[in-house]
Amino acid sequence: MLSFDDVFAARDRVGDVARHTPLERSTTFSEHTGAEIYLKLELFQRTGAFKIRGATNRIATLSESEREAGVVTASAGNHAQGVALAATRAGVDSKIVMPEHAPISKVRATEGYGGTAVLHGIDYNEAQEHAHEIEREEGRVYLHAFDDWDVMAGQGTTGLEIMDDCPDVDTVVVPIGGGGLIAGVATAVKAVDPDVRVIGVQADGASSVVESIDAGKIVELETVDTIADGIATRRIGSKPFQVIQKRVDEVVTVPDSEIAMAITLLLERSKVVAEGAGATALAAVLGNAFEYEAGETIVPLLSGGNIDPNVLTTVLMRGLVQSGRYIKLRTVLKDKPGALMDLSKIVAENRANIYGIQHDRTARDIGMGSAEVELDLETRGHEHVEQLIASLEAHGYPVDVLV
Template structure:
């Protein structure tokens, strides 16, 4: 079972392997509290997973090491196992869901592992890994439901308490539960007064449902941009530890996650993947009681697929009221566009694109529609622009 001694031992084993990530003060995330970020996205493999994977592999017997190791992952555990195995001179095979970002697949290969792509999501890759384990005799490295893996992740909790002893609240991303189990166990063992909250994507709330119904539940499907925590079913051990040591679990939407990713880029110059940003999203949108508290948000990873980063930023801009599309019904005559442009310029709206089209057959025969996409400061700014247009006699649709 997981013990504090194991977590301290893991800390000793990992001291020359992992980066001891600093705490970063981030006052703009939520001005009502004192927020610090623990950027595990700056870890050697881009996520916290190297901690648990390396400690687990370091504790294998010589016979287990000779067999080679196999793992399943949405991407981050894969890279952790690959690097840990290579550093220990062990062969590794990683089963990844075929929807895993190409960047994570290639990074896993670059750390020295063989890769087996499996159709479906993480849970399908898990089944395939167990099948190959039985067929080939590999040693299986579970991504979260393992005492040594959890102990490795728990070293983050020890670091947090050393860096900010008077922390009030720690917010942790949750997929299968390995990270929060290790962190919560370490923190509660040393200071039970500190609150530990978990955050899941609203499209993959497996631990939340399981804790709420007091039994492990498997979701029929998961859908979220936070692929690193898109897990259908929590682990047996992680469910038990979360039930005893975690103070609550909340969910955030993909739009809220996108806003958090954008905030981290703009305010902190940090790149977080969807799974890594859920803790910040929870603080940003007040999903957890943190007013007046000292809070640490754990950014679990930064291995976001760069091909979707622009889409995520666009969603974040929309959610934050930084981008807005306006449709105006006009008479099709000279000077109409000039009048609209004058108001937008006076109100400080920055036009990104304009589309003009004749009205449909159901509208006035002399009518037309003007669709404008513009950059705005926030929702209040949008309301001011709309009011100015309406006051000037324009019809918004």
């Protein structure tokens, strides 16, 4: 079992590489929830995520012959960058297998830190299988992303920082993929103060830990589907699962829509960019995925910020839709001069802003002499959307909400 001494020893090993990341109170999220919300901004870590901690600690334990052989690992992106940088700084050759559809930004960053990126498989599990083939063929040392005591101890140094910077914390909320981060954090937190709650969070589409806890044994999912690619693992690690069962108080899940909303709010209100996995802990707090009291001090751990710009665009749009800030609707009007202007006037009177219009006279499901119009609109919230739709319908326009 991972011990506090393991985590404490790791702090000395990773101190020269990993940053002590900020922990800041959020007025916005505190007012929204009624709790005292302090964000652990691990997304400001070197390589943009917590993974550098575990990778550095593990590489520090390699023997001289292992260092000469080089290392290999599998990763959806953040562990890849952590291993690449940690290995390069230690003078160790690294090869990292990433899923074929890993964000290009993470692939390029991995190579930029000195690692050799190999794209293989549809997800982390298939990438891991190929990494083990390389391990056997080339005699490299395999560095597991989470199912390793030294990696878990390194990740746990994040928990030490939380307890140093926020000694009055009541609840720490941590995202779970393979489980290495929460295992390390829970070990550190519970050793300092056993009364502090540790809540784990997974995406609805990658809920292996929740199902494993319910079953009393590790359950491997057939597939995973979530925008939070950093925690999109089909199976919890066996070592982290032991720690989770003993030291984590509760594990909950959140839908992708709430993760997207959390990313959007973090960008808009806190001016920080989080990836899907990085925003999952905050999404659980904002979505009331677990119970907490007014005035309770809660620390959501924002684990990473390495989100691909194309993905960010899609996620932000989902967040705007979720908050009633963007809507796409379809209606039908008479195909005559001035009809489109009349429609636009109603939209303007309701103070909605038109992003785009598509006008189609040839749609099959409308009558002759009519035209179908799709509107992309900027709105100010759900009440504003309801007001706009009610006004359009009151003027005789049928409305179908497309997004």
